[in-house]
Amino acid sequence: MAMQYDQISDAYSKAAGQFVFKRAVESYTLFKVIGPVEGKSVLDVACGDGYYARLFRHSGAARVVGVDVSEQMIKTARGRDEEAGLGVEYRVHDAADLPVLGSFDWITAVYLLNYAATKEQMLRMCQGMFANLAPGGRLVAVVPNADFDPAVSSSAKYGIAMRPPEDRMEGSVMSLDLLMDPPLTIRFIYWSRSTYEQAFAEAGFGDIRWHPLECSPEPEQVEFWRDYLANQH
Template sequence: MPDLTGKRVLDVACGAGFYSRIFKRLGAETVVGIDIESSMVDVARQIETEQPLGITYEVGDAAELPVLGAFDVVAPIWAFVHAKDSGEYHEMVSRCAANLVSGGTMVALCSNPDIDLDKMSVYPRYGLSITPKEKHGDRQVIHIEMDVEPHVGFDGFFWPAGTTEEAMEKAGLVDVRRLPNRAPGHEAGLSEKGYWADFVANPPFALYTATKP
C-alpha cells in the first residue's frame, strides 16, 4: 500500500471490514467498503457502531460497481476471484479503475496463477484452508476458509497467468506490477527455513499494483 495518510480508499469485496479498519488505522481520511453479501456488510456496520472509525459500508456487486467517488486507492481484496468468466473479470477491473483519481493506485489481491495445488496442505498452519472443487471449464474452483473472527469462507477461481495484468492494462492502468511474495513483517523476504517459508513459496494469492494515468 502507498502511504494512506489523508487518502481516500475504496475497499472492494470488504466482507466484514477487516481491511477497511486497517486502512483507516493507517491514516486514511475516508474509507468506503462495499460487498455483495449484505450479511457481511451488516457485520461490518455493527463493528463500526461498536468501534466507530468513520467508515462507510455499502452493499454492491463488484461486477456492477458504480463510481462511488474519486479515490486515491482502490483495493479489491479477493474480489476478482469471484468473476464468472473473463468478460466479468475485465468488467470488475474496469469498474474499480473508474473509481480512481488520476495518479491513484489500485492494489489487488488475486488468486495465485502459479499455485501448486498439491502443496496447499500446509495452509491450516497459517490459519486458512483451501479445498479444490470441480473445475468450471478450464478454471480450477476452490473453497477458501479463513480462521478469523468473524469467520470468512467463500468459493472462487484460480485464474491463469496474465489475466490480471491484461485486465488492468485494458482498463487503462499503467505500471502494472506483480509484487514479490513476502512474509508478514519481513521487508526483504525471509529465510528459506523461517516459519513462513512454506507459505511464501506457494501462497494462495498474488498481489498486484497499478496506477491510473
C-alpha cells in the first residue's frame, strides 16, 4: 500500500508544500518532543520527499539518513538535497526489511506504521528501527489517532478529512483526504493504540509514551487550531 507514493510522489510533494498543518502542528510537535538535534545522528524512516530529513540537517544534526520504500520519493528527496547542498544520505528500503544503517541517536517514523498490512509486518518495522538505535537512543513515531471522530471533524477548515472504518476493525483500510489543489487521497490501515504499543514492546522498546499534537503557543495559532487539537486525525 505504501507503494502508492510511486504514483503520487509529485502530487504529494506539491500538496505537502501547501499543507499548513505540517508546519504549524506536526513539525512543531515533532521538534518539541525531540529537542535539540545539533551534533546528533538521525534516521528518518518513511522520509518521503525528505522534508524532515532536511529540517534535521538545517537544525544542526551531524548525520541524517532518509529511508523510503518509494523510489520516486527518494529521487525527489535527492534532487531537493542537491539543490540545498545539505548532505543527507537517502536510501530505498522497505521498512519491514530495514538493514542496519548505523547507530542513531534519534529515529523518526512519521506516518510509517499505519502502512503495515499486518501486525507481523508492523513488528518487523519496529524491530528494524530498534536495531538501528544507539544505546540510549529514542524513536519518535507519528501515527493516526485511532479515536478520531469524523462526526465532529472540521475538515474544511484545516484541509484534512480522515475516514476511519465504521466498525473500527483492526487491519481495515482507511483513507485521508488532503483538501488541496488538486485534492489527494491517501489510503492506509487502521490500528488501535494497543496494537502499536504491543509492536513497540515486542521489538524491545521501553518507556512508551503518547504525546498529543500541539501547535505553537502564539494566541492566534492556539485559537485557529483549537478545534483540530480537540479531535486530532
